[in-house]
Amino acid sequence: MFSYNFKYELKLLLRSKWIQLLSIILLLLFGFSAYNGKEKVIKREADITAAKNEVKENDQMMLQLLDSVEKGMQVSVSRWTIPTSPMVIGNYYPRVAAMQPQAMTFIATGQSDIFTHYVKPKVTGDDFALNFTEMTSPVQLLFGSFDLSFVIVYLLPLLIIAFSYNVLSSEKESGSLRLLASQPIRVQDWVSQKLFLRFFWLSLLIILSLCLTFLIFGIEWFSVFNSFLSLVAIILAYMLFWFALAFLVNLWVGDSAKNAISLLGLWVLFVLLAPSVLNQLSTTLYPMPSRTLMINEMRELKAEVSKKQDKILDNFLRDHPEYAINDTTQTRGFYHRYMASQQLVKQELNPVLTGYENQLQKQQAWLEKLKWISPAITVQESLNKMAGASTGDYEHFRKQVVDFAETWRSFLTPFLYNNKDFTQKDYSALPQFIFQPKPKSSQFVVSGILLIVSMLLFGVGFVLSKKVKEEMMLKPF
């Protein structure tokens, strides 16, 4: 029976032009979305390279200036931009702290349109004033991006619904179900076989069109074969979930239109409503403290600090005698006071800032638990993680940058308090930022769990719909 089913189903799908139509739609969708993702990655790489080249050029200029100064020549730049001063190096010659795209970055935009991919931390300024948000049009952020993850999470289920909502009901409606009922096969077996075949063909088409689009856009998926496999696994598991729902609806609900409505209702629930309700809940449960009030707090603190800068510097040097150990001149200028009070501001503001991080982490942890409510969220999260564009990835980057800013500062402050000049020899010792991507947790677990859930749904269909009575199915409309 299975082989008959297979043969006729394929004939049916080919003659009704379903397979042809699906292949074209899938190729178009995957092609357009992969193209968009690829464009973003190319732009990101180009931006980072340009920034690094600029730093290189500036460094050349800096070395020339240093060379001239060390040889005792006159230089033609303003007094306060001569790079012998460590603060000039720290402020005018910052390093690029960049977050390079990864092999799978193009599959999901995630948070990458909100956050910037490179910053240049300076010695002055506050860590939290480092602006990590990108200069994107908010309209663009509002609408989101047509990326591969949108196609997978939003559109694929709809294709499945359109592909399978009337598997049983159309037979009923065309009257061929009576014929089928005379065959020695259970309804569940028959429906599941039909759906399985559709699942099989759709999977085949998806894998083929994925490979094809990757090939066209020159994405070297074979070099990241493991990631590619886990992408395919998660797509298939997600598809299977929707096929399982289609199976249940086909068995339990009546005619084609009702089936379609039920399935679409489920789609709206899982893809649109559940995420927005959960988001609302997470922001209500773990509200972010007000940023405007934070500004107030910071301002008051700074106002206080600026009034007693001299005292702060004295205390600071008493606490950190190591900074001024080789200083014979005892010259104290603006920067000496500034850096000391900056340190104080940083310490005092630290609890406020960690407050934000903690809230975000709590929201994130909550989401990690509740994402299982809707497979759409689960899959989106997994794709974001694979792409290295999830909230966690950007937090990881931020932390590294803040650490690097501290390294940068603590490399240069001893020069300042020792009143020591920065020289050509010190150049090679300048700290460099090396981006470490967040270690990836395997997304196969997610696919596995989705697979189990889908299988359970199929199981429920098999066990509970035993009561689907033949006569009910055969009753005329």
Added chain:
Amino acid sequence: MIRKTFIKESKELFRDGRIRIATIIVVLLIGVSIWISAQQYQNINEQYKVSKTAERAIWDNQGEKNPHSAAHYGTYAFKPKYPLSLVDQGVDKYAGSSIFLEAHKRNEAQFSIAADQTGLARFGDLTPDFMLLFIMPLLIILLGYNSFTKENEMGTLTLLKSQGISYKKWIFGKWAALFLPVFVLTVVLFLIAGFILSNLKDFGVFEWSSLLWMFIIYTTYYIIFINLILFISAKAKKSGISLVVSLSFWILACLAVPKAASNIAEDTHPYPTRQEFAANVLKDKKQGLDGHNPWSKEAKLLEKNVLAEHNVDSLHKLPFNFDAYRMQKGEEHEAEIYFKHYNHLKDQFIKQSRVYKRLATFSPYLPTRFMSMAIAHTDYATHWNFADAAENYRIATQKFLNDDFAKNSTYGNWGYQADSDFWKKLPAFEYSPTKLTTVLSENTANLSVLGCWFIGSFALLLFIKKIR
């Protein structure tokens, strides 16, 4: 004929359990979303007030200080929230709400809410605009997908045809039956919103006329959907197909086209990255007059000109502090640079807007969304407007401070300190959003695209010659 069709259809809709449940769910969700938004609105407004007064107090109580130190110390401009943001939150979540105003530098708005949220936020929020723009059209599809197909399926089509009905009247009857519940629902919701808004304390600039315009926009949007759904239903062979086609249109109009538009707009008219932008500004700044640098070529030139103008031979003989004067000139020069670069950015924004308008041919969602945001003062144009106002205030503040410095001190006197009550004389930053009439006249393109959809969809209905 119209009346009979209308009554029959209305009864049918009313008796259908699924539709009742769906409508109840939609109404409940909208209710919840309005309630949540109202809470947030009050919350944010309170914070806004606290921050604004606190910031002003910090500014006023600076004590004796050099005006230029105060300029570097700076102040903040906070973006207020407007009453209709209760209905449409627009891009507020993605645009920052506070701008730091300091000497020599124009800053971007900081701290967008979206940057402080998880990736889940990108799916959307349970807000009234989400319900009005996405879910209501879905409800319309649910109400109307089988308007005509069911006649075929129940076999009543042949009966009706044998009666010699007028298609126009029949269609109009169905149209009215579909329109009425949607219209009543929308009226009730907007009335509730208006009632809540006019009862909120300090509701600011809330005007019923804006709400009315918003109501008109949304009703037009729904009518477009009703027309299209009826058209699809008349042309489809089966209810199932009609439903799937209607839904595909919904997906295309509400999700796919906006996203594709955002990609196309970015590809064709990209923004610079934040760092690039800063680097470009810095490059231009280096070439011009720097208020802090008396030795540069430009500074020397300015010195010569000023001396010649006042007919004196030394800067000490000038009737004002030349340091402060140069500072102000530098400030003006820098403001010009920012003006140039931000104008370029604004250019990109305008070009991107044009892309969206062009693509609105494929989606009635786009003009509706833009109109709704514009009326609610939550669109990107309002954000620009606010940022520009803050920049003008910044420039005025710098002039105020530099002028005092120039007038009350002599050349070389960097130790000058202004009185402690001098700061209070600086006028407070006030921003009032554009008037409704201006908003409407600025958005004629969107209005006309929406109008085209409106007329076009009716035309489609009128040209139905045969119902399958």
